[in-house]
Amino acid sequence: MTENASQIGIWRTIRNALTLDSQLYENAQNTTKTHRLAFTIVFLAALSRAIGSLVILLLTRTTPLAAIFALSIDILSVIISYYVWTFTIWKVGQWLKTNAPSYRALLSPIGFAYSPQILNFLTLIPLLGRPIELMLSVWTLLAVIVAVRQALDVRTRRAAIICLLCFPLIQIVTGVIQAAQQLFD
Numbered sequence: 001m002t003e004n005a006s007q008i009g010i011w012r013t014i015r016n017a018l019t020l021d022s023q024l025y026e027n028a029q030n031t032t033k034t035h036r037l038a039f040t041i042v043f044l045a046a047l048s049r050a051i052g053s054l055v056i057l058l059l060t061r062t063t064p065l066a067a068i069f070a071l072s073i074d075i076l077s078v079i080i081s082y083y084v085w086t087f088t089i090w091k092v093g094q095w096l097k098t099n100a101p102s103y104r105a106l107l108s109p110i111g112f113a114y115s116p117q118i119l120n121f122l123t124l125i126p127l128l129g130r131p132i133e134l135m136l137s138v139w140t141l142l143a144v145i146v147a148v149r150q151a152l153d154v155r156t157r158r159a160a161i162i163c164l165l166c167f168p169l170i171q172i173v174t175g176v177i178q179a180a181q182q183l184f185d
Helices: 003-018 022-026 032-059 064-096 103-112 115-124 129-152 156-184
Strands: none
Touching: 003 022, 003 032, 003 103, 003 115, 003 129, 022 103, 022 129, 032 064, 032 103, 032 115, 064 103, 064 129, 064 156, 103 129, 115 129, 129 156
């Protein structure tokens, strides 16, 4: 596959994820290529969050060392939350459904569901940052519900229950990481 075809594939995947296209999640095969594509989306989401933070850090005239530390924490927090959220969904899915897929099989669909987070850099807009952040969180939650519904082959209600049981944990982990990061800013 050429680099141009690969770029078209990632943007098509992101577009389909943003529109909550259930076929995208249904067809998310457990392959190295899809895992790489899903991780690329998660990394872009992490980078978007870091870019938003970088602008704020530059405006507050933070030290270069503190900025590098904060950016690293931002990127790692998104990536860690992806793996933790996938793990908790997998464990709850196993508990509620006897023939749940493997943890690895959930990585691609949930990674695709992180597509709304690619717009996280918009949170730096004055007065709109927090509402945008909340909207992106809800959008991501909805995408993860669709991903879980398709990946676990369950009804929407059960997928929503699974995701809503795990969502507060991810919000707490992210909040703790952000609070710890602010201690060093």
